[in-house]
Amino acid sequence: MKKALFPGTFDPPTLGHLDLISRAQPICDKLYVGIATNTHKSHKSIFSPEEKKEMLQKITHSFPFVEVVSFSGLAVDFAKENQIDFILRGLRAFSDFEYEFRMALANRTISSIETVFLMADERLAHISSSLIQELGRYQTRLHAFIPEAIEPQVFQKLARLN
Numbered sequence: 001m002k003k004a005l006f007p008g009t010f011d012p013p014t015l016g017h018l019d020l021i022s023r024a025q026p027i028c029d030k031l032y033v034g035i036a037t038n039t040h041k042s043h044k045s046i047f048s049p050e051e052k053k054e055m056l057q058k059i060t061h062s063f064p065f066v067e068v069v070s071f072s073g074l075a076v077d078f079a080k081e082n083q084i085d086f087i088l089r090g091l092r093a094f095s096d097f098e099y100e101f102r103m104a105l106a107n108r109t110i111s112s113i114e115t116v117f118l119m120a121d122e123r124l125a126h127i128s129s130s131l132i133q134e135l136g137r138y139q140t141r142l143h144a145f146i147p148e149a150i151e152p153q154v155f156q157k158l159a160r161l162n
């Protein structure tokens with residue numbers, strides 16, 4: 001049984017994340033979608049870990065191979081504790097490459113775990129959580145960026161921030 005970990009900040013989850021999760025189905029039997037709660041980015045998160053978990057569970061409920069979890073240490077430690085075979089990450093554009101390359105090498109150096117990359121869907125490659133945060137603050141509808149099931153919740157939370 002092949003197990004994978006898709007770690008991220010998910011602030012909020014996007015159509016890009018969901019696309020990656022759905023395309024992971026042929027390459028693993030079980031996918032942990034792991035909300036990192038102790039990174040420099042997650043400390044500045046708009047959505048709480050509980051909100052992120054609830055949203056991710058809502059948008060992945062039709063994927064039985066997915067389990068949404070939170071973790072607070074290193075991704076590789078979570079991977080080791082749960083006998084995970086590889087880390088999964090998406091690559092959107094060339095600009096993602098340097099950051100992802102460094103992270104994959106660091107993870108492999110400290111734990112020998114490999115990272116598998118899937119190319120983001122080109123129609124979604126412009127999407128990022130911070131773009132959604134920016135648009136939502138100005139009360140732009142977010143259905144082109146966010147799964148329908150969580151769009152009202154994300155819209156309401158971001159609209160209140162202004």
Ligand code: COA
Pocket residue numbers: 007008009010011014015016017019020036039041073074075076090091092102103104106107120121124125126127128129130131
């Ligand atoms: N399509 C569209 N957009 C995508 C996408 C896809 N397939 N995949 C990611 N994105 C976007 C996200 O929305 C996010 O946008 P933002 O930068 O505006 O927030 C960005 O790409 C990357 O975010 P995400 O995938 O959530 O990753 P991250 O860089 O925030 O997360 C962790 C980094 C959590 C994976 C990493 O810090 C980690 O593993 N932390 C745990 C501690 C650790 O192990 N540290 C050592 C690392 S070497």
